Amino acid sequence: MRGYIGQYESAGAAIYAELERGQLLWIGVADRSAGIVDDLVLGFDGLVVGHQFKTAKFPGTFTVETIFTGADGLLKPLVKAWRGLRKNDPGSRVEIRLVVNDYPSVNDKPGGTAPAHSAAFLDEFERFSNRSLQEWRASSWSRLIETLRQASGLDDDDFEQFLHALRVLHGAAADFVQFHKLSPEQARLAAEIAMVLPKLVTDVRDKDRWSREELLQELGWRDPAKTRHLHRFPVGAYAQRNRDTELSLIQALRAVDQGYVALVGPPGRASPHYYRWRCLPSPMFGSCAIWLSCQAQRRGWGEGRPMTSWKMLQHRCATEACWVCASGMIPNMKGVSSLVRS
Template identity: 30%
Template sequence: MARLPSEGERSALVGFAGQFQLAARIVIAKLGTLEWIHVADPAAGIADDFQFKSGQRRHALQVKWSQLPGMFNWSDLTAGEKDEPGLWTKLAAAWIRLREVSAEPLTVYLCTNNHASTTAATGKTPLATSSADKPRSLAAFLARAFTPVRTMIVDRVQAWSDLAALPEVVQWEPAWTRLRQLSGLSDNDFVLFIRDLELMFGLQPTSPLLRPDEAPDDREVDHLAQTLQNIVADPSRKGRLSRDELLSKLDWVDRLRYRHPHRFPMPMVYVSNEAAREALESAASDLTGGYLALVGPAGSGKSTLLSMISFPGHIVHYYAFVPDSADPLSGRGEADSFFHDLSLALEDTGLRRSGVGTDLRSRQRVLLDLRDQAGVRWEEDGEATVIVIDGLDHIPREQRPTRSLLEELPAPAALPHGVFVVLGTQTVSVVPSAIQATLASEGRTVELPPLTKREVEQLAEAAGLTEWLYPGHIKKLAEASEGHPLALTYVLEELKALEEHEPDAGVRQELASRLLVDASNYGGDIE
């Protein structure tokens, strides 16, 4: 029966809706590695519904979507209407055109929510005349012939002459012969076409080409789908957009930017606390992963040391507090910011993000996946990943996060081998009890000791004070500061001020003596 025009229009609308919804979910899932997208590309042939490049590979989709999923038959795949070639022929033609555009790796997809037919073929059709065991249906051919052969091709069986002798080809020979004829390709190109073709039947609208645990917000999917549709309708016909251009149109630019800078300001004059540095580096070399902590009072140099320390492997930093910044506290203690920024930092080490997350829990899943990838990197390449999280004591003392990152620190048992988490804090009492118990283990917590007399001397030398101070002044400087970096900084600033404002060396030395005597009256707690 002839189909009414309204039915054709309705089917087209359903197809377009499915196409853009599918594309939207793919973009959200691949956003971390997405390079560009292209919609309605006339050069792509039938695979023009949606194209994107993620990582090193190009992907091109032909989408067949039904309002009520039904059966997809052999004839739907192979037969054309009137003088038009069938879907299989058009897919092969699209593959040829896209390979001419670029030599980059390519996958062409047929994506549909319809299911491959399980109805047994009859008559003289290629499926029915095959010698394979019954039932002989499209679903059986895909499961017992097409998919195994494609797997072998991907595994480097490249010659059709080798494949032709396989039972998966011999038993389904009429079907394979018909597909080769319809493709119009040489034997060598037909093998490459099968390698690059992925047939995806029975797709669910919530999980196409995605990880099963990815569940983007429906409102964001709808916003992205509508944006893609607007791109197609735009008179400028700019169907290809870079990731940054797409994010700009979506007003999602911040999703791939750090919410807070994680660089700690270095003092003008600095010397490393060697005892603490050696203790931390030794602990990391003796262990295969897990928690470490650097503990010390305010101003003792924890953050500076952690920003400078050298661990083998990949190091990333997250600072819950950065002094003298525009927002030293705002939002840094939030678990949401922690998941977001740390995921970006781990991606910068060479790991691949599976999406960006749209809320607290989905961002957590992205981070957990990166954590697991870091464990695999250790097993395969021996490369450790060190996550430094500093300023934890500032969160309960000065911030009021909606959900504190302290509550979302990974459990010690959840850290794979090769993944270290190094905490910088005044006290470990702010972290969950399971982490406290782990840090109580021998060698996992380093108490930051005072600077040695020699290290104090090195700081005084670097500040240029040894050129005019008496030798006894340096000893007094070490005693007055008690080796505390912040106290030492204050005294050094006072001495530098004398140097700048008192030209007479004798008077300046006398004033320095008085200043150091006065400073020696203070001690103990930095306050």
Template identity: 35%
Template structure:
């Protein structure tokens, strides 16, 4: 037992008549002269207190109802902190010259202390009498789990073809890091040129301290919009540097952009000090910046809160990855520095030797001969995505001779978009195929091909397979993913406001049709869960609110839908209620989101995937572990689930989960 109180021990009572005249006999003296030394002696660390307090001690033993040996053990585990005073509010783990930031830190620390105090009193008063709490249990009790965890996982998936480093670009990056003492570098490249993979693989085993933030990760059913938000960027970056030992602030991170920005400035200052003391550099990778303006439309983009060069000390580098340097919202000082020629890097191409090695390791059947392999190199021009498309086309062609397939492949020209345009021009008059492509580009997450076959034109599906099959990747369960996000973005742009396919007013009609297709699916089909998403995208506020009920969310949860996805849908429904102004519906949505956030936390330690596999629900089991290339479970849980997937006859899935979680 540990009692902490600001009360003082009494000095007005008397616990014993023994002792010399003038010696204190009150409770405060008893604690100082007998209780504390006696308790310490029970632990074998100090002698008895004064003999004159024995009668008071024996009175306490009798009152407790314990045997003396039991009371001794109790005393050993009983700590009394009386007259306790809180430390002052001055932050101790942050040194800033900004008085406003210091005041905000002090207020945050005090608020958290009050919340912790209140939670402990609630726990003590509970009937179940909990006497021990783990860190995770306490964070859940306080509702602080998100403050102590990353908002997003910052691992980029492995490439879909055997990997070969583009050594010329890797050398350029090494040279730029050696040439500059710190500050910003930018790596530019066309879609599919391998920027993200190179930054991930090349920097993984360097001796420098490397911190990563990905503004975009492919194959996620949930939009990446939250990755582009400044508050999430600052939260994850500050937390990552905290875990590297550069703690700033005495309270857990909270969604306060100004407070997080001040902490990041302090962490950068300390990283500079560490570099001067140890010589170890820090590389902060911020990748996928072009996706923010093009696809995410955040409330406050992270580009607005990248530290200006004057705040980045020697020994610290920000390595940016993007398709373009025209980044709306980027601060002038940062934009100016990355305009310097020696700070700009351009993705090169795979060498001929690398392409030959990739083709060999792809294990195509039939295997291309030397002449066909040379043709693959010429057609791809060493561009990783163009090469991946060619290999995928050869793989999907089955036993057809490679030379015959390659004869119909468009050569790569500078940008992969040119290849997309060439294919588009061949089919743009095929209205049914164009309409199908428009819908596929707007499907949330993976494409359930069996579901699409229920409503799509069969002739259009056939032409999709024969003409565009190599632009997709098939999952073991039959679902399709876009091979690369650039093709999905191309289709979105080409089919938005296209008369006869979408509408001059936008693509709401396409989303509305997808919602109707979901509604027509059987009640137990997982695509039914996506109907709310499509109605929200279509601006069907009444339809969204009709579906966003606690009863419906609970039914989905019991059917195996991950709690995190349900929580996201509850939050997604809030703008629809804002249009209607229904305060009761608003309260229900907030409570629903909170309910499934709590369910998610409570089920963290439950092996849901293993249970679902045992019940034969393989798709639900996969969805509980990963959402495309984004882990839904924590890495340890995911690794533990790999064995269950292997035993269930899903070795490819086990391998993929392992790659994401390691």
């Protein structure tokens, strides 16, 4: 029972985080097409993500070879699950996530050169997730990779695609509340989702998948962003979400790997709200510390701050990646300066 509790807690946190980002289309629980990754399946436009959770009461260590090719190895079941989801969702890319709260060993030696342990391999596997099979075979992990390929039963092309689809989250990363950086209030809402999931599994309608709307209906939520009031600054009674802006900002953030992305808008548009609520917290991004407000100080609207040091802001944003505003992308500080000064 404890394993199931941990599974549902993690699933609830993952679902809540994706509901918050606004791109989740459906979820699958006990999805019969998902094989071993039926603990949770998340459906997006063009992407399906299956999860297998393995939670130990007292986390220990594991080796890559044992967890994948040992007596209870997960490699073949994961391959079968990957194939099942690809067959069921032929128009979507399939990603498989193995989530374990144990830690990879630093005492084994599956590699050819130091560091040669499982922890080093998984670190490299995470950092070079799109490495080709040929490149893996030319690396110090060639023996381990060939062992996994033979055990998978896949040919070279399919095995390379499977490697690109596989993600292994371990140790602290298996705590999805922390992984998705949920606040205490957000974690409470994620726990509400976790409580609903086992009811969906045993529901008499015998559904494998539930649309976003159906899930919110089961939860009794009209919209988690509007009904739960998690924003921390005053919002007028007629304030509404702008999904186009939300998605544009998320896409801009995902398109860069460093620098700053800012949302610039006219007075009363709640730009700080979008920064803090719609895009954060997220495992993909750090904190966004700067926002601009052009409104008059005397009006005291929202969280407005008088622009007392434009030069300081220019210095801090010297490495900006892009700026997002109502009229599109502004590629440089000159454009931002012109917009704000006007």
